[in-house]
Amino acid sequence: xxxxxxxxxxxxxxxxxxxxxxxxxxxxxxxxxxxxxxxxxxxxxxxxxxxxxxxxxxxxxxxxxxxxxxxxxxxxxxxxxxxxxxxxxxxxxxxxxxxxxxxxxxxxxxxxxxxxxxxxxxxxxxxxxxxxxxxxxxxxxxxxxxxxxxxxxxxxxxxxxxxxxxxxxxxxxxxxxxxxxxxxxxxxxxxxxxxxxxxxxxxxxxxxxxxxxxxxxxxxxxxxxxxxxxxxxxxxxxxxxxxxxxxxxxxxxxxxxxxxxxxxxxxxxxxxxxxxxxxxxxxxxxxxxxxxxxxxxxxxxxxxxxxxxxxxxxxxxxxxxxxxxxxxxxxxxxxxxxxxxxxxxxxxxxxxxxxxxxxxxxxxxxxxxxxxxxxxxxxxxxxxxxxxxxxxxxxxxxxxxxxxxxxxxxxxxxxxx
DNA sequence: TCTGGGGTCCTAGGACCC
DNA sequence: TCTGGGGTCCTAGGACCC
Numbered sequence: 001x002x003x004x005x006x007x008x009x010x011x012x013x014x015x016x017x018x019x020x021x022x023x024x025x026x027x028x029x030x031x032x033x034x035x036x037x038x039x040x041x042x043x044x045x046x047x048x049x050x051x052x053x054x055x056x057x058x059x060x061x062x063x064x065x066x067x068x069x070x071x072x073x074x075x076x077x078x079x080x081x082x083x084x085x086x087x088x089x090x091x092x093x094x095x096x097x098x099x100x101x102x103x104x105x106x107x108x109x110x111x112x113x114x115x116x117x118x119x120x121x122x123x124x125x126x127x128x129x130x131x132x133x134x135x136x137x138x139x140x141x142x143x144x145x146x147x148x149x150x151x152x153x154x155x156x157x158x159x160x161x162x163x164x165x166x167x168x169x170x171x172x173x174x175x176x177x178x179x180x181x182x183x184x185x186x187x188x189x190x191x192x193x194x195x196x197x198x199x200x201x202x203x204x205x206x207x208x209x210x211x212x213x214x215x216x217x218x219x220x221x222x223x224x225x226x227x228x229x230x231x232x233x234x235x236x237x238x239x240x241x242x243x244x245x246x247x248x249x250x251x252x253x254x255x256x257x258x259x260x261x262x263x264x265x266x267x268x269x270x271x272x273x274x275x276x277x278x279x280x281x282x283x284x285x286x287x288x289x290x291x292x293x294x295x296x297x298x299x300x301x302x303x304x305x306x307x308x309x310x311x312x313x314x315x316x317x318x319x320x321x322x323x324x325x326x327x328x329x330x331x332x333x334x335x336x337x338x339x340x341x342x343x344x345x346x347x348x349x350x351x352x353x354x355x356x357x358x359x360x361x362x363x364x365x366x367x368x369x370x371x372x373x374x375x376x377x378x379x380x381x382x383x384x385x386x387x388x389x390x391x392x393x394x395x396x397x398x399x400x401x402x403x404x405x406x407x408x409x410x411x412x413x414x415x416x417x
Numbered sequence: 418t419c420t421g422g423g424g425t426c427c428t429a430g431g432a433c434c435c
Numbered sequence: 436t437c438t439g440g441g442g443t444c445c446t447a448g449g450a451c452c453c
Contacts, residue, residue, distance in 0.1 A: 030421090031420090031421035031422075032421050032422065033419090033420090033421070034419080035419075035420050035421055036420060036421060038421070038422095052420085052421085053420090054419070054420040055419070055420080056418075056419035056420075057419085057420080059419090072421085098452095098453085099452080099453045100453075101453080102453080180451095180452080181450095181451070181452085182451085183450065183451050183452080184450095184451095185449080185450065185451090186450075186451085213450090214426090214427055214428075214450080215426095215427075216426075216427070216450080216451075239423095239424080240424090240425080241423090241424070241425090242423085242424090243422075243423055243424075244422090244423090245421090245422065245423085246421085246422080247420090247421070247422090290420090291420090292419095292420055337421095339422090397419085
């Protein structure tokens with residue numbers, strides 16, 4: 001049996017851990033740049049605030065109902081996530097960390113599934129303050145369904161779905177668009193063809209599913225039938241692409257400001273590569289104007305450069321990215337977003353050198369290590385490339401940022417006795 | 418005024434090879 | 436007049452996930 005442990009309204013719950021007075025109050029967390037709603041407490045959901053809704057359109061509702069609004073604080077969420085995952089790893093035989101707020105547990109050998117889950121949930125709650133729900137079933141896709149049921153209907157936050165008769169009964173009440181693997185397009189496509197519930201889908205012809213929903217769709221319905229097609233992945237895979245991109249807090253017009261931004265994103269990509277012990281062989285740079293301003297002239301170029309020798313050196317990746325930027329930049333547009341994507345990633349051990357490459361790759365490695373060490377201790381970007389800029393007017397809007405309670409000494413809560 | 422960021426996988430079609 | 440069969444690799448686009 002497989003359990004899916006999912007943190008309830010994760011980002012909103014993280015904010016609440018350090019502000020318990022917000023218990024039972026509506027909370028939303030906004031995306032970068034304070035753009036969209038990306039997390040809602042149950043109370044905020046009940047007010048009809050939709051996932052992904054633009055914050056500026058919701059403002060009247062926020063004000064009227066006294067909704068507590070937060071900018072996203074990923075340092076906080078990442079740290080609390082690690083704490084939750086650590087507990088899960090200690091308590092269960094094997095675990096796949098699936099996302100920042102979800103993990104699959106392999107429950108092989110666990111005798112009392114229900115009791116195990118209820119205890120686990122209690123422990124996570126007590127040690128971190130984060131409420132979780134647990135769904136248990138024979139396959140990952142069914143565990144997802146079970147988790148949904150736990151969240152929706154179970155006070156104790158745990159739902160076990162084992163017997164075929166139980167599974168069938170439940171699937172008759174699950175709409176197709178609630179399934180893991182059915183997004184907007186498939187949802188529309190399926191409902192047009194008369195599929196309402198997961199149970200309808202289980203009874204569809206497998207060859208029809210294969211033809212219309214690719215092999216992924218076929219795996220999904222097999223999993224709904226209780227046949228495991230998706231194995232748990234215990235080891236984190238090396239990323240194949242790494243992207244750093246942001247929208248700007250204001251319109252950006254000049255090449256110099258774009259250069260600061262692209263240099264910063266390129267350095268961040270390089271840092272992420274070093275963290276994974278990876279190297280990149282291709283660097284893609286893109287800039288975009290604001291597609292929502294339809295009356296403005298639009299320009300969204302992107303271009304990729306392929307390297308002779310893979311690298312994770314900030315200076316090299318940044319200078320390559322900047323030369324791409326110079327090629328694609330055009331004067332006279334209001335740019336709203338930019339980013340860098342590094343791809344064709346290989347591991348540090350498997351670097352293929354070039355016959356004609358003369359640069360001493362080991363020399364810069366020491367500089368990068370020193371830079372990473374300092375920044376780890378003293379805070380992000382404490383040491384950085386000058387080309388990343390100093391006043392950085394283009395930076396994100398984050399007007400409602402909560403303190404980094406668990407990752408910055410200055411922000412640690414004080415208790416007065 | 419204000420609309421996120423970061424990923425994966427699959428498929429069809431084109432270019433190329435022998 | 437007649438024009439095969441079997442591959443690989445790459446890319447763009449589309450679907451999905453959190």
